[in-house]
Amino acid sequence: MFAASTSQLRVRHGDKHHRVTFVELFFDLVFVFAVTQLSHGLLKHLTPLGAVQTGLLMLGVWWVWIYTAWVTNWCDPDRPAVRLMLAALMLAGLVLSCSIPRAFEDRALPFALAYVFMQLGRTAFMLWVLKRHDPANFRNFTRIFVWLAAATPFWLAGAFAGATIAAFVVSFLGSVAMWAVYFNIGAERASHRIVSSDDPGRIARSGYTYLHLLIVAGIIAVAVGDELVLHHPAGHDGHTDWATAAAIIGGPLLYLIGNALFKRLSAPNLPLSHLVGIGLLALLAPTAATTTPLMLSAGVTVILIVVAGWEWLSLRNAVAIANPPY
Structure with missing residues (x-):
């Protein structure tokens, strides 16, 4: 459906800045919801343990959001394939956000699966995008994918026990x-x-x-x-x-x-x-x-x-x- 030969990357025009698209703003709203969930979770568990748990969840949410924002600086959100990727990440982001209040209880597995899917899925998409158009950064994203994949067992193991x-x-x-x-x-x-x-x-x-x-x-x-x-x-x-x-x-x-x-x-x-x-x-x-x-x-x-x-x-x-x- 989407040809890898068609570049999904933004077209650069010197120092000209790209406008933020509506799909990017919509994606950001998912993480506004995640931040709200974090604040509510801390309010319900206002203890040293609750603060540490909220801090760990915040790091997970932060790195998912910041890496995705970085990727959208490379990709053109007006391309259908990029929009589909962002839509999939938004869906997983909603699962992740909804799991935050009980991420250390019975919602640990949905949180971990959503996090792993977002990190690996987004990076795999970038490998597909860069393979023919930017070999140097393709190698960089390969290393990123391997690193994230190596961390996956720890997230999933943590969800089970x-x-x-x-x-x-x-x-x-x-x-x-x-x-x-x-x-x-x-x-x-x-x-x-x-x-x-x-x-x-x-x-x-x-x-x-x-x-x-x-x-x-x-x-x-x-x-x-x-x-x-x-x-x-x-x-x-x-x-x-x-x-x-x-x-x-x-x-x-x-x-x-x-x-x-x-x-x-x-x-x-x-x-x-x-x-x-x-x-x-x-x-x-x-x-x-x-x-x-x-x-x-x-x-x-x-x-x-x-x-x-x-x-x-x-x-x-x-x-x-x-x-x-x-």
Whole structure:
């Protein structure tokens, strides 16, 4: 019905701007509806968890809209094929918008399917448009399609078991951050200090016999916390009981304290990144009364990532191994 040999792209005339067509304005109305749905959803769930969920949905809505607006800068909305593509996106956009109020409940699958259809469908249309007329950008859109396709399983998996998948991802990222906090520089620097010390036995005894007790205790508590979050991500009536909160926050707290003291053996001062992380974990503790275990665990993971990233940036030069700039 539509020949690929007929260009669907806008005709450029130097620096002349193109007018916004009515079909584009009509498409924008769908996303005005989506924004309204987001505001109503936040109003009904005016809690820290509700704010985070609304923020995640807003990012999804934003990227669908901004990518589509970008594509319409390339395509000519007066072409029948482009109009059909926009009409299909509008229909999917209505499904997405209507699913927003319960996107983390029974409408998760329609939201995810609409989002995936819009992202992949629009990009596939651009591949069809650019294949014969713009080989360079055809390759760019091929990469975009592959990237969006790679993200598709996560959207769909989240729709089927959102809380469980999210808990697993948070747990995994937290483990990676903990690995980075210890192995990025701490173990190597401690080994170097022991070898070059006049009294290697004393340093090894302090670091590995005593201080590692805190680190290992922290790892055990983290494992307990992760297990609790995986089994009960929503907690009890939207909050975290004190025992679960103690495991979720206490484990990383012990881990950072142990690492800070361990690294003090081979550095002139306690690492500032670790001290800030300890302080942030302490500030996070009171939120357990109004936060689910999953959200509390996510907050802890963010703090661990910040600590690991901060330390990596401060020690990125090789010379810092011998003289760390804490």
